[in-house]
Amino acid sequence: MKVNKKLLTLLIIGGMSVSANSMAETTTAQALANTCAGCHGTDGSSNGPATPSLAGISVDYFKDAMADYKAKDGRYSTIMSRIAKGYSEEEIALMADYFSKQTFVRKEQQFDPKLAKQGGKLHRKYCEKCHEDGGRSSEDDAGILAGQWMDYLHYTMDDFKNGRRDIPKKMKKKVSKLEKDKGPEALEALINYYGSQK
Template sequence: MKNKRSVYIVLASSALFGLALSAPASAAEVDKLVEACSACHGKEGANSEVDVPILGGTSAEYLNISLTEYKNKERPCVETKIRDGAKKGGKTDMCQVAGELSEGDIKQLASYYAAQKFVRSAQKFDPALATKGKSLHEKGCEKCHSEGGSLASDDAAILAGQKMAYLDAALKDFVEGKRPIHKKMKPKIEELDKEDLEALVHFYGSAH
């Protein structure tokens, strides 16, 4: 009887511990996480930096996957300067940032940014390249990145209006095998040459 009671106590303690781990973060805790991200990505995930991606309005599922890939160092850990806040001018990288986040933190951040608005950036683009890029998108990308890559509901990256410098770097990383790529996307991107990739970037950058 004593052994059974001990087992019940252990099971109950484990259950309570599990509930504690899965408990949602408080508003103050979420605000603290968001404040740290805002130093580079801006308030509500919108910023004026040419190379920092827009997070607001992006699918929670996609953001969850992205942060997890950084946490696991499955994407390039490119060093960058902190753009604002108390640590402005200091150096960091996304793998370092994500590495300090728990799974719960990642889910909270993904949910927060998904609830914000995707604020497109007005960028300089080449009209001829954008026209070529539109044709390439419709041929090989539209099926997964629908309506010109503008829908978060695809649970893929929002491409329309995203920072061109970021898109350029991301596409190069895919081509060079530096970051995970969906099995359906891999053969599509392998068909594209340097000029095609540039055209796609200008097409997505033309949306504002």
């Protein structure tokens, strides 16, 4: 059943991209998403080691991230603030829709199995409530963590902790509690857990 559902989704995506293509005078979601592939991988599944995968992302998470990159003094980044300014809200919405419908393809990463095991336990206790299904879910606009590139997760946590990126209130509380309970190693364990997910 699971595969059939996937097949159906794939057929719909394929059909949509072409019917959009045949409407001249509009840039299509496919054409826009194609320009991201050079850094984020074909259809948003990155080959790493640092650029994050976008496949399966929540529509609102994508839109918020792009709006934040576009904003003056917005989200801290290397080049994304320069790239995001090139797109209108409508174009961003098309890209959000496209990437949300792609399947996140998880690639091999180097991780520490011992840390990953610890991280799994910590995830269930501190993170699972919002990052459901072992961090695979993008429900309620959660970022997909399972299989996300570890370098990217390191950068992100570093930015959250050092005030370079706004951290959601609930997450801030959980991360503080995690570090208070388990020490600074705990985040490393979590990142290894996400990196270990296939």
